[in-house]
Amino acid sequence: MTLDAQPRPVGRGRHDDGHGDDDTSGRPRRGRRILRWSALTLAALMFGGAAAGYLYYEHLNANLTKARLNLGDSTPPRAAPNASGQTPLNILLLGSDSRNTAADLKLGGSRADVGRPPLADVQMLLHVSADRGNMSVISLPRDTMIPIPKCTDPDGGKVYGALTLAMANESLGRGGPGCTVATWEKLTGIHIDHFMMVDFAGVVSMADAIGGVPVCVEQNVWSRTPEGHGSGLKLKAGTTYVKGEQALQWLRTRYGFEDGTDIGRTHAQHMYMNAMVRQLRENATLGNPTDMRRLAETATKALTVDEDLGTVKKLYDLSTELQKVPTGRITMTTLPTVQWSQDRNRLVPATEDADQLVSMVRTDTPLDGKGARQLTEQVSDDPAAPAGTLAVRVRNGTGSTAKAPVLHRADAVVRALQDKGFAKAAVDTTAAAGATTVVLYPNHRLEGDAQAVAKALGIPAPQVRASTDVTGVTLTVGADWRTGATYPKSAAPTEAPESAAVLNGGKTDACMPVQPGFTW
Numbered sequence: 001m002t003l004d005a006q007p008r009p010v011g012r013g014r015h016d017d018g019h020g021d022d023d024t025s026g027r028p029r030r031g032r033r034i035l036r037w038s039a040l041t042l043a044a045l046m047f048g049g050a051a052a053g054y055l056y057y058e059h060l061n062a063n064l065t066k067a068r069l070n071l072g073d074s075t076p077p078r079a080a081p082n083a084s085g086q087t088p089l090n091i092l093l094l095g096s097d098s099r100n101t102a103a104d105l106k107l108g109g110s111r112a113d114v115g116r117p118p119l120a121d122v123q124m125l126l127h128v129s130a131d132r133g134n135m136s137v138i139s140l141p142r143d144t145m146i147p148i149p150k151c152t153d154p155d156g157g158k159v160y161g162a163l164t165l166a167m168a169n170e171s172l173g174r175g176g177p178g179c180t181v182a183t184w185e186k187l188t189g190i191h192i193d194h195f196m197m198v199d200f201a202g203v204v205s206m207a208d209a210i211g212g213v214p215v216c217v218e219q220n221v222w223s224r225t226p227e228g229h230g231s232g233l234k235l236k237a238g239t240t241y242v243k244g245e246q247a248l249q250w251l252r253t254r255y256g257f258e259d260g261t262d263i264g265r266t267h268a269q270h271m272y273m274n275a276m277v278r279q280l281r282e283n284a285t286l287g288n289p290t291d292m293r294r295l296a297e298t299a300t301k302a303l304t305v306d307e308d309l310g311t312v313k314k315l316y317d318l319s320t321e322l323q324k325v326p327t328g329r330i331t332m333t334t335l336p337t338v339q340w341s342q343d344r345n346r347l348v349p350a351t352e353d354a355d356q357l358v359s360m361v362r363t364d365t366p367l368d369g370k371g372a373r374q375l376t377e378q379v380s381d382d383p384a385a386p387a388g389t390l391a392v393r394v395r396n397g398t399g400s401t402a403k404a405p406v407l408h409r410a411d412a413v414v415r416a417l418q419d420k421g422f423a424k425a426a427v428d429t430t431a432a433a434g435a436t437t438v439v440l441y442p443n444h445r446l447e448g449d450a451q452a453v454a455k456a457l458g459i460p461a462p463q464v465r466a467s468t469d470v471t472g473v474t475l476t477v478g479a480d481w482r483t484g485a486t487y488p489k490s491a492a493p494t495e496a497p498e499s500a501a502v503l504n505g506g507k508t509d510a511c512m513p514v515q516p517g518f519t520w
Contacts, residue, residue, distance in 0.1 A: 057312060063300035066310040069195065071151040071175045072182025076191045077444070077466050079130070079364060086130040088364050089321060090190055092181055094197040095122025095251065096172060096304075117173025118199075120180050122251065122269060125190070127361045132324040134366045135505070136496075137332045138357065139269065140184075141262040142169040143345045144337055149186045151179035167346075177304065187349075188358045189465055194309045194318070202302025203248050206276075209298040212241030213276045215250055215268075216511035222520045223249065223256035230255040234520070247272075254345075256518035262345050263334060263501070264515075270332040270503045271510045278327075278508075330505025331367040333357060333496050352400045352479060353497040355435035360493055363462030367496040368504065384452035387421035392453055393474045394425060397432035400479040405433075413457075413477050416485040420456045428474065437478040437487060440467040449473050458487040 079088050096118045120142070127136040140146075148163040153175035160174040171180040181192050198206070207213050216239045223230035233249035233256065235242075242250050251269055258264030300312065309315065336353035340346045360367055384390075394414050399405030410427045417425035437459055441450035443466065450473045454464045457475075467474075481487055496502050503510060 060296055060300045060312045061310070063297070064310055064312075065304040066307045067176050067304055068154045068178045069192070069306040069308065070181050070185070071154065071178035072149045072185070074185075074468050075182075076185055076189050078191045078193075079362075080461070082130045082364075084131070086132075088130045089128040090192045090194075091126040091128075091318075092177075092184055092192050092195040093122070093124045093126055094120050094172065094177055094180060094195060095203065096197055096199045097121045097169075117170075119169040120172035120177075120197075121169055123168060123180065123184070124269075124273075125184060125188070125192070125361070127190075127364075128321060128325060129364055129366065132321060133326075134329040134368065134370070135322070135325045135331070136361050136367045137270070137273075137330070138361060138500075139266040139332070139334045140168050141266055141334065141337060141345075141347055142167070143262050144168045144335070144347045144349065145340050146183065146187055146349070148174065148179070148183050151175045151182055154178070178306075181306075188362065189467065190358070190362050195306050196309070197304040198302050200248055203251060204244055205298045205302055207243040207247035209295045210276070210279045212243035213247060213250075213272055213279060214239050214241050215272060215275060216240075216509075217514055218511050219514040219519045221256050221512075221514045221518055223253045223518060225255055230518075256515050257512050258515060260515045260518075262347070263337070264512075266334045267501055267503070268512050270334075271512065274330075274332065274503065274505055274507070274510070328504065328506035329366070329368065329370070331496060332503040332505065333367060333500035336497060336499040350499065351433055352402070352435040353499045355478075356493050356497050357500050359436040359438075359463070360496065362465070363460065365462075365494070367500075367502065369495040384448040387452065387456070388423045390422055390424060390449050390453070391472055392417060392422055392425040393428035393470075393472060395428045395430055395432040395474065395476045397434045397437075397476040397478050398482050399433050400435065403479065403482075406482050409477055409482065412485070413475065416457065417453070419485075422453065422456070432476045434476055434478040435480060436493075437463060437481045438476050439464045440470045440474045440476070442466070442468065442470050442472065446473055457485075458489070460487075 081087050123140045123142065125138045125140075127138075129135065144167070145165045146168050148166050148168075148171050150162040151160045151171075151174045152158070153160070158175070160179070163170075168183070171183040177195050177197050181195055184190070185192055215235075217235050217237055219237045221233065221235050223233040231249040231253040233246065233253045250272055252265070253268060254260060254262060254265045257268050296312070303315075305315070309318065336350040336357060337347035338350045340348045357367075359365075394410045394417070396405055396408075396410040398409050410429075414425045414427055439450045439454045439459060441447055441464070447464075447466070450464050451461065453459075453473060453475060454461060480493075
């Protein structure tokens, strides 16, 4: 899924030391040469004339399937620019299990599946930092139980009512990928700029087009239960270049990896994506015009993208942004979850760790602990009203899975606000919990007021955001601020929680553990 920019395949190319593209030798980077040749491939030079080049460009554009970005009723605001005027880039990457084409049906499922709504079995949020210096990826296990907002199908206008709790992969069948975008935005409070989706057949054709993807298992593995369940993946221990149906089997394998749950599947998908982009960056055959043309055909036919990303030129521009990130600054994670029911694949987000991970991405804080972005003030187009007139509601969200909430914590923060002139600050007894303190506001007219509250208490500006869950400026005091009248400067986390199963993009020796009972 995540078409991130990553390291090289095991044992190939230079700099397999974990530093990726941080090459200071002065030699031109192969990745940049490939990108330049890619642009030429899509222009007249490849086919001998401007008219022919234009026609082929339009042909590739026509290959792309386009869909509306967001099918919900609202969207979070875009992140505020940094001091250099740069903004982060957020892309939702989806894998569909649709069986609505002959090619997809051949790769899995039965004829009874034809026509049923597709499921988003792979979901990854790709966050590229504002300065393009790092990249963060969050995967959501497909069976995680989360709220799904109301969505409206753009083809026919059918309205799907909001669901309080449902499997995350169901969102795709409620109007299309735009409903999955709306679901992620509600879950995270992060504005999503684009989505890219590929189906079974697309995964196979992409792997074939780049000559296979290197993956590794610690032991011989065969994903097959006595009852006949499993992906059918059968590999020898060590590294294998998978392509065709075998590549799809790797991405779908649950039985056979780690503990046989959906969590292990997401970890295997991270390894695959790291390796795939290493191939795209470093495989010399992609400098061949015929190979590049085949890859261009394959990629454009395989992808469904949002309307604003629906041309080859825009996809190329996106690839140049991704290429700016050094491989050693790419961090792959899985949203921390806990078991929700007796079915160990039914999960819910683990409140404290999941909040920490999402909050770091939302505030453009690197997950690897390098160069955390610490902002204490940002400019709003909405001027703040006088402090004495602001009605600020304060909630006590200091409880966590490890600690009980601090009694009367909201009262203490209300007094601190009143001491600073916010005479109308008052306690809000609405139940709340969160790893990170946030100041929420319902619309842009109150943004300046919310920022003024945050500034008065020393709360970092990225922790101020819009939310449809409040009706006025609302401060939720999180588990990161259990004492004191001002927000502690060291409270903001600087690394992803251990439970997020971090995989660095520069790690070329990653190898999947095999579940006991699935060796041969």
